[in-house]
Amino acid sequence: MSKPKVLVVGTILWAKKELQQLSSIATVISPDFSSREGFLKDVSQNHTDAFALLVTNGSKAGAFDRSVLGSLPKGLKYICCNGAGYDWIDVNAAFERGISVSHTPGAVDHGTATTALYLLLAAYRQFSYAEKNAREGRFLQDFPLAHDPEGKTIGIVGMGGIGKALARRVLPLGMKIIYHNRKPVSPEPDFPAEYKSSLDELLAEADVVSIHIPLNEYTKNSFGSAQFDKMKQGSVLINTARGGVIDQEALIKALESGKLYSAGLDVFPNEPEIDERLRKNDKITILPHVGTHTLESRYGMEMVVINNIRSAINDGQLLNQVPEQKGRK
Template sequence: MSALKQVLICGKVHFATEELAALSSKLDILTLDSPDRKSFFEACKPDGKYGQVQAIYHNGLPNVGGFDKEFVDALPASLKIVAHHGAGYDPIDVAACSARGIQISNTPGAVDHGTATVALFLIISALRQFWNAQLRAHEGKFKQGTSPAVQNDPENKVLGIVGMGGIGRALAKRALGFDMKIIYHNRNPVDPSLLAEFPANSVTYCKTLDELLEQADVVSLHVPLNDKTNKFFGRAQFNKMKKGSCLVNTARGGVVDEDALLEALENGQLSSAGLDVFPNEPEINPKLLANDRLTLLPHMGTETLESRLGMESVVLKNIEQGLETGLVVNTIPEQKGQFSKH
């Protein structure tokens, strides 16, 4: 048995190979290769291949199913950390991990630039109806089906950001370059120090979501998916938006009620929308695909070399620090205060 602490890589490390090689001198790195869920559970028993693993690098679970309570309960007793590859960690059963004293980390910050750029692209496309125009150009139908009457410049439009975390702030910086007016809603105002680099009075806090919806020409969603946010943006929220406004979602598909979105597009409450995420990825609702007022991307938010290298590096850093000190770098909000350094 190895004298080094063991780490199980679930998925692959594609870009942070130098960081992984450096970590391999300190830790015993294993790779998930179980052919199915049953054999993985067997390997997690005390005398099994993964029976002494103390940390998991989580970037998917090939062949072994979802990270649900059954999965968590079968993990080895030695496991202390699940380091998730991504800012959103909704695939993991947080309650089950917390009950077993397993820390979960994520990768906030590493995804900010890539996701914010996608959000800005979707905003511009939604306002200018660029997706429809691009499609017609590819079909050889120059400017057919396009009209200035349904296109708008972003300048001086009000952008409402729901969730002013790292991605929301990165989007705000980009949107200010287009002279958009920025308002945002969180449960609480952002710490002023996080807005210090913004021009004075360029970002305004809305105490309620309704207040934001009533003012915004474009609403951009940046909230995690959990029990409280599942389909939280539905018919009531669309009806409170300005008529002819736009919705952009780069968060998680599940936070939007798709039927209500389609209804809002059909009745003219929304002029257009831009989506990078969907509830049943990789499947996309055929009704969304058929709607020519929607710009759709296949979850491209972090599909850049810089984002992926950054995310992988952060995952490895969480594992390294977590095993050395007892506390990961990026503790998820649900577990704040549950763990401490040793």
């Protein structure tokens, strides 16, 4: 009996040895293509028997929308995505085709939470502006007093793995933790955290709001003017999730009006483009989506995606199937 065929769409950089070890149970092939059209042509001509795809975000195949999914081999059963975010895959269209999709939660928790912590500290203490001030040789000239995070209340929107990792990082700062999910975390967190069943209640109480929700059709631009209006005057916003979950115009308006004291942003709606109004705002800290830009995070993500492929072959199921598909028949 022939081994199932796994196509690597993109590049595995750090877990190459582990990828090679998959050859004991699968025929692993890395198609050579330079465009979305080239990928689809190669698959339709040479890999109609593909069993699974291992796909890296940002590959030349582009987004896996309904049209691409409809062009994939009929017998394809799995798409294993090398990334915690999977907004570039239409998971509902994949499910309709009988394709199960996995992602890499957990592997990104520490890197992203540390980035969120840095953004929180930088926003409160105005460290980015302070560094610019120092590099320009102005040394505290026109540099107003900032704020301490100690004693403040952080509202975490989405208490998943990253949210929990951030919560544990802010505890030593003496911050109060509140959070909002669709339902309380079960089992309860192993740290003091108060559940808010209403997002509005969280926004009214929090001094800083940190966003940790996925981008999908329901969450796109879901954090907008109405949500900013409910936040405290002079509060702080942190976003390490996806730029698209926040209405950027509403964010800029909140910054310009002073509703927000500051913000820390690692993600943007039109990456790699960053709106000039954000780039030129000295009050905020911006980063070029570096949340998982560490060797440890990238290796961990590649290991998770490879383990999902291995589980699909050996057990007929994924270790980290995306939530939108779990429990559906």
